[in-house]
Amino acid sequence: MARTDPLKAVSLDLGACCGPIRCDTYVPFVDALMLRVWVRDPGLLANLIEYLSGLEYGSLLSETERRYFGVTSTEFGDAIFLLREGFAFYPSFFGARYPMALHGYHPKLDSQQSYFGYWGPSVIAPPNRAVGVFPVLRSLFHPQQ
DSSP states (O other): OEEOOGGGEEOOOHHHHHOSOBTTTEEEEEOSSEEEEEESSGGGHHHHHHHHHTOTTEEEOOHHHHHHHTOOSGGGOSEEEEEOTTOEESSBTTBTSOOSEEOOSOTTSGGGOOOOOOOSOTTSOOOSSGGGHHHHHHHHHOTTO
């Protein structure tokens, strides 16, 4: 968990770059520290990317990062914006309460790693990053894959 700072509350103005939210133009989803946007009007994507790229409190996932994390499909969003550690969107799904701490910031941050405990055959190599946990669990439950 990383502490958040209420002075680092982030409110977005997507309407300034993309107009009103509509199902036929663009649909954003904000959790506490990630914004995903599905763009239905191709003419809006460049404006959205320019707007999000200019925000200093986070960054768009690059194509390389999307490949690394396995989120290349646009089913995950046409644009995925991740806040820097310590920031949080406000309001978010927490409602009017600002979170004191969050986990789930960029998975390559050392502060976002945890302990992986495993008791079993030594043929399983423990993951060294959070993104490696799923393949280990899959190999335990479905060894032939």
